[in-house]
Amino acid sequence: MTxxxxxxxxxxxxxxxxxxxxxxxxxxxxxxxISNFLSGKPYNGPTKTFCAPxxxxxxxxxxxxxxxxxxxxxxxxxxxxxxxxxxxxxSAAGAILGRATCxxxxxxxxxxxxxxxxxxxxxxxxxxxxxxRYIKWFNLFFFVxxxxxxxxxxxxCxxxxxSGLIVAGIPIIAANSGLRASIGxxxxxxxxxxxxFVLYFxxxxxAFCRYICPLGLILGFFNRISLLQIxxxxxxxxxxxxxxxxxxxxxxxxxxxNSIECIKCGDCVRVCPVNKKNS
Amino acid sequence: xKKRILAVLIILIVSALxxxxxxxxxxxxxxxxxxxxxxxxxxxxxxxxxxxxxENIFEKILEKFGIKEKKEAE
Numbered sequence: 184m185t186x187x188x189x190x191x192x193x194x195x196x197x198x199x200x201x202x203x204x205x206x207x208x209x210x211x212x213x214x215x216x217i218s219n220f221l222s223g224k225p226y227n228g229p230t231k232t233f234c235a236p237x238x239x240x241x242x243x244x245x246x247x248x249x250x251x252x253x254x255x256x257x258x259x260x261x262x263x264x265x266x267x268x269x270x271x272x273x274s275a276a277g278a279i280l281g282r283a284t285c286x287x288x289x290x291x292x293x294x295x296x297x298x299x300x301x302x303x304x305x306x307x308x309x310x311x312x313x314x315x316r317y318i319k320w321f322n323l324f325f326f327v328x329x330x331x332x333x334x335x336x337x338x339x340c341x342x343x344x345x346s347g348l349i350v351a352g353i354p355i356i357a358a359n360s361g362l363r364a365s366i367g368x369x370x371x372x373x374x375x376x377x378x379x380f381v382l383y384f385x386x387x388x389x390a391f392c393r394y395i396c397p398l399g400l401i402l403g404f405f406n407r408i409s410l411l412q413i414x415x416x417x418x419x420x421x422x423x424x425x426x427x428x429x430x431x432x433x434x435x436x437x438x439x440x441n442s443i444e445c446i447k448c449g450d451c452v453r454v455c456p457v458n459k460k461n462s
Numbered sequence: 463x464k465k466r467i468l469a470v471l472i473i474l475i476v477s478a479l480x481x482x483x484x485x486x487x488x489x490x491x492x493x494x495x496x497x498x499x500x501x502x503x504x505x506x507x508x509x510x511x512x513x514x515x516x517e518n519i520f521e522k523i524l525e526k527f528g529i530k531e532k533k534e535a536e
Contacts, residue, residue, distance in 0.1 A: 224507070231504035232497055241504040242511050249504035253511060257503040258496065262489055268500050271480030278473035335522045341510040342519065352512030362507075365514040373513035408469045 199453060202286065206293040209237070212247075213290060219244035223358025225351070234269060236276035237289030238398050240344070242351035244358075252327065252398045253340050253347075260331035273398075277405030281412075281441070285392055285399050286448035291346045295384045295391055296431070302385035309387040310433045315394045316444065323397035339397060341369065345377040388431040392446060403443035413447055415440045419457050426451035 213235050216226040225231075225242050235248035255269035276284050285292050299305050322339060330338030340347055352370070356362055383390050392399050415437065426436040429451065434444050436451040452458055484496035509515030524533075 225505065227505035232501050234500070240508070240511055242506075242508040249500055253508065254500050254503050258499050262496070262499055264489060264496075266496075267480040268484040268496050271477040271484070274473050274480070275477035278470045278477065330519070333523075333526055335526060336519060337508070337510050338519075340508065341513070341515075344511065347508070347511035348513055351508070352514070355507060355512055356514070362514060365509065367514070369510070369515065370513035405473070408466050408473075410467075410470055 199448075199450060202448060203293075203296075205287050206290075206296075209235075209288045210290050210293055213237070213239060214243070214245040215247055216245045220354050221358065223355045223362075225355075234272040235288070236272060236280075236284045236402070238291040238344075238346050238396060239289070240340075240347040240351040242347065242355065244351070244354060246350070250346075252344075253337065256327055256331040256337035256340060259328065260334055260337055263332070263334070273401050274405065277402045277409060279410050280402075281406040281409030281447060282399060282402045282443075282445060283409070283411045283447035284402050285396075286446040289398075290350075291396075292389060292392055292446075294349075295389050298381065298384045299388045304386050305388070306386055307388075307428065311387070311390075311394060318394045319397050319400045322395060323400050327397050342372070343376065343395070345373070345380045345391070348373045348377045349381075388433075389446070393432055393444070399446070400443070403445075406441055406443055406445060406447075411447060413440050413445070413449065413452065421457060423456055425454045425456060429454045 219226055223244060225244050226247060228247070230247045231241070231249055233248050234251040234254055236251060238252060239246055239248075239250055241249040241253050251269040251272050255266040255273075258264060258266035258269065276288075280287070322343060326338035326343055330336055336342070348370075352373070356366070380391060380395075387393070413436075417437075420437060422437070424435075427434075430436055431448060431450060432444050432446055434442065436445070439445060440451070441447070484500070487496070488494065489496055489499075523529075525531075
């Protein structure tokens with residue numbers, strides 16, 4: 184192995200670049216139809232029958248797959264039935280990866296990480312109180328399940344999800360002048376909320392995953408049993424808190440590794456001084 | 463460890479059954495399958511997802527539970 188290859192591999196291991204490359208790979212796989220942004224029409228080929236496990240609006244022109252959260256709400260709202268397809272997809276992803284899906288597959292998680300990395304206002308200490316994590320429980324039961332169950336709307340998509348506006352709403356409106364007449368109060372509500380989210384993502388790492396995302400919560404239910412697990416050796420821990428400081432989810436990995444909040448990104452493993460010494 | 467793998471296997475089997483069901487089971491008298499709904503959801507521009515279609519949730523709740531009609535009748 185040449186010196187250059189070896190230093191590149193070390194860089195991959197030590198900087199988290201490897202995970203970023205995997206995220207980029209999944210982003211490209213899920214969005215092969217970039218040219219559709221020009222026409223402002225979503226791709227509607229055969230792969231749209233399937234859901235990708237991350238949060239990415241199915242109305243996005245380049246998206247090859249469906250969004251499991253959108254599909255789940257759509258089936259509940261229009262057919263008043265258990266959404267077997269979305270549940271099957273999410274439980275399969277959850278059983279294999281758990282919330283590592285958020286860290287490696289989800290395009291919206293990647294988007295938040297890019298925003299945070301280029302942000303002039305990022306603050307590694309920024310963290311809302313723990314109870315704010317329960318917002319995603321409310322989002323799951325109220326917006327994803329209850330509102331569609333009453334046939335009212337696809338609650339989360341219609342009133343909360345910033346992904347829909349960023350990757351679908353704005354590009355579609357930009358390309359279709361006819362649709363601009365449909366802009367109303369819901370659009371402006373979502374725009375205001377999205378601006379707030381985007382600004383906050385620049386301050387706190389993965390804030391949407393921490394506090395808002397019901398999809399991450401569903402995947403988190405499988406976290407303790409999923410095939411992919413992070414192993415913690417309590418005997419070797421020197422309690423330096425480096426992992427806690429670098430955790431993108433703001434948890435203490437020593438206490439909460441593989442918990443419902445852990446996205447198994449491996450940043451804790453990467454910054455662990457004991458692990459560095461052994462490798 | 464073995465128990466965890468067994469649990470994962472069971473979840474994967476159930477997931478496969480769930481997904482297989484959506485391709486085979488009909489959900490209404492017209493022979494619609496759940497996959498048809500998934501396709502319908504993904505193939506069209508979702509007006510509510512992108513915030514174009516105005517869905518006034520408060521008005522909808524009033525309509526749903528007949529409160530609006532009662533108020534109008536009064």
